[in-house]
Amino acid sequence: MRLIFLRGALLALVVAIWELIARPLDPVLYVAPSTLPQAALRLLNQPDIPPLLEHLGATVRAILAAYALAVTAGLALGFLMGFWRVVARAYEPILAALYAVPSVVWYPSMMLLFGLGTASKVAFGFLLGFFPIVLAVLAGIKQADPHLLTVATSMGASRWAIYWKVLIPGMAGTLAGGLRSGLALSVVGVLAGELLGSRAGIGYMINHVYNLLRTPEYVALAVLMATLVLAVDSAAGRLEARVKRWTG
Amino acid sequence: MDRVGVARLQVASLATLALAWEAASRLRLVDPLFVPPPTAVVASMGTVIQQALPRLGDTLLKTAVGYAIAVGLGVGLGVLIGSVQTLRQVTMPYVVALYSLPKILVIPWIVLILGVRAPAAILGGVLFAFFPVLVLVVGGVRDVEPVLVTIAASMGASRWQLYQKVVIPAALPAILAGMRIGLVFALVGVLLTEMFAGIRGMGFLMQQLALSFNAAQLFAATALVSVFSIVAVLSLDALNQHLGKWR
Numbered sequence: 001m002r003l004i005f006l007r008g009a010l011l012a013l014v015v016a017i018w019e020l021i022a023r024p025l026d027p028v029l030y031v032a033p034s035t036l037p038q039a040a041l042r043l044l045n046q047p048d049i050p051p052l053l054e055h056l057g058a059t060v061r062a063i064l065a066a067y068a069l070a071v072t073a074g075l076a077l078g079f080l081m082g083f084w085r086v087v088a089r090a091y092e093p094i095l096a097a098l099y100a101v102p103s104v105v106w107y108p109s110m111m112l113l114f115g116l117g118t119a120s121k122v123a124f125g126f127l128l129g130f131f132p133i134v135l136a137v138l139a140g141i142k143q144a145d146p147h148l149l150t151v152a153t154s155m156g157a158s159r160w161a162i163y164w165k166v167l168i169p170g171m172a173g174t175l176a177g178g179l180r181s182g183l184a185l186s187v188v189g190v191l192a193g194e195l196l197g198s199r200a201g202i203g204y205m206i207n208h209v210y211n212l213l214r215t216p217e218y219v220a221l222a223v224l225m226a227t228l229v230l231a232v233d234s235a236a237g238r239l240e241a242r243v244k245r246w247t248g
Numbered sequence: 249m250d251r252v253g254v255a256r257l258q259v260a261s262l263a264t265l266a267l268a269w270e271a272a273s274r275l276r277l278v279d280p281l282f283v284p285p286p287t288a289v290v291a292s293m294g295t296v297i298q299q300a301l302p303r304l305g306d307t308l309l310k311t312a313v314g315y316a317i318a319v320g321l322g323v324g325l326g327v328l329i330g331s332v333q334t335l336r337q338v339t340m341p342y343v344v345a346l347y348s349l350p351k352i353l354v355i356p357w358i359v360l361i362l363g364v365r366a367p368a369a370i371l372g373g374v375l376f377a378f379f380p381v382l383v384l385v386v387g388g389v390r391d392v393e394p395v396l397v398t399i400a401a402s403m404g405a406s407r408w409q410l411y412q413k414v415v416i417p418a419a420l421p422a423i424l425a426g427m428r429i430g431l432v433f434a435l436v437g438v439l440l441t442e443m444f445a446g447i448r449g450m451g452f453l454m455q456q457l458a459l460s461f462n463a464a465q466l467f468a469a470t471a472l473v474s475v476f477s478i479v480a481v482l483s484l485d486a487l488n489q490h491l492g493k494w495r
Contacts, residue, residue, distance in 0.1 A: 003337050028360075089254050093258075100432055100477060100481040101473075104436050107443070108443075108457065108466055109466060112466060184348060187350060195356070195444060210360075222357075229348070233348050
């Protein structure tokens with residue numbers, strides 16, 4: 001109880017301090033929290049601002065497409081490689097090394113190959129989301145108890161049965177973690193792509209109001225996006241925790 | 249299969265990939281304007297290096313500054329938050345939330361405040377690298393064996409000695425893990441800010457190459473940054489292992 005109170009007090013304190021600092025300063029540079037509700041309203045009802053719901057929809061669709069591709073390709077390639085231990089041993093270091101590359105370096109190439117439209121955002125979101133998923137599959141297969149595998153094989157279990165009955169339950173926790181990071185990164189990829197140049201989506205809207213120096217509207221959009229991302233991520237976190245409890 | 253076999257498979261796969269790419273591009277299965285063959289990419293490396301090395305230097309300098317600030321702040325605050333229980337319980341939900349937010353949403357504001365100049369890119373790097381370092385260090389300090397601390401305190405260790413001799417060495421693996429991941433994030437932050445705002449550096453150069461459809465040079469530049477960052481991370485790994493042995 002005391003803890004919740006302290007947490008609330010900290011948040012209130014930070015917002016209050018920010019309000020006090022921002023009030024006397026230039027409103028174009030420093031946005032006071034008290035101006036945000038009005039800015040949010042302006043986002044909805046001013047004709048010179050692109051329609052919010054339409055662009056939010058475009059962003060969500062791009063994220064869903066990128067994530068669906070990342071999950072499909074990540075799981076498929078991960079399990080394919082996992083089937084052959086040698087292939088996994090050979091390719092995992094390559095994938096891990098690529099994962100150590102700062103992800104944004106791929107974006108200009110996506111832009112070149114897929115243009116400024118939605119396709120390059122989906123491609124970038126896919127690329128970012130793909131790595132944690134495929135690496136989680138490989139890590140999960142590696143951590144499977146070799147003892148259980150031997151027992152199952154010696155009792156005549158088929159390869160398929162070993163996958164479904166031994167490997168997947170054993171790796172579900174790791175896999176859930178990878179799927180969650182993949183989702184977070186797909187979101188980042190799409191948002192980053194939109195902010196670096198686009199014609200639709202929340203990132204496009206942010207750029208639009210930002211270039212008009214309508215900073216309160218930009219901050220309102222950023223807060224909206226941050227809230228949505230946090231909501232999705234905490235839901236994914238709860239799901240991950242549940243899977244981990246399940247499989248122990 | 250042994251080590252040599254695995255290495256052979258790696259080389260063979262990469263060679264096959266390069267050959268297939270070369271063939272696809274030469275036989276015009278893909279448009280060579282957008283997907284130039286690997287040989288063309290290698291050939292343009294010379295031109296790119298002349299142009300890109302100074303820009304890469306700009307970017308790396310900014311990354312080094314941002315990284316140093318992020319690691320300093322992250323380790324300092326991480327040790328503080330990790331060792332004071334109430335502070336940790338009150339602040340950690342916020343830290344974790346900020347950690348998982350897409351930091352790119354803040355970059356336009358940073359550019360607005362600091363202008364289209366190097367400090368904006370440095371702050372972008374700090375912003376991206378700080379939270380992963382902080383979260384890992386807090387975790388490492390929190391999980392230091394309490395027995396160690398109790399024994400040292402009962403033997404009369406001062407607070408300073410306690411941190412210097414017990415807490416920091418015990419949390420060192422977590423601190424090093426934070427420094428490893430922080431490096432890549434600092435590079436991401438700097439490159440992203442350069443791309444967004446058009447600040448002189450590798451990020452902006454790559455963006456320009458893409459917009460002028462200079463695919464061969466763009467791929468060469470991408471390879472340059474990638475190789476550099478992989479080498480940096482692998483040498484940090486080697487350092488970690490070395491320190492691990494020493495511990």
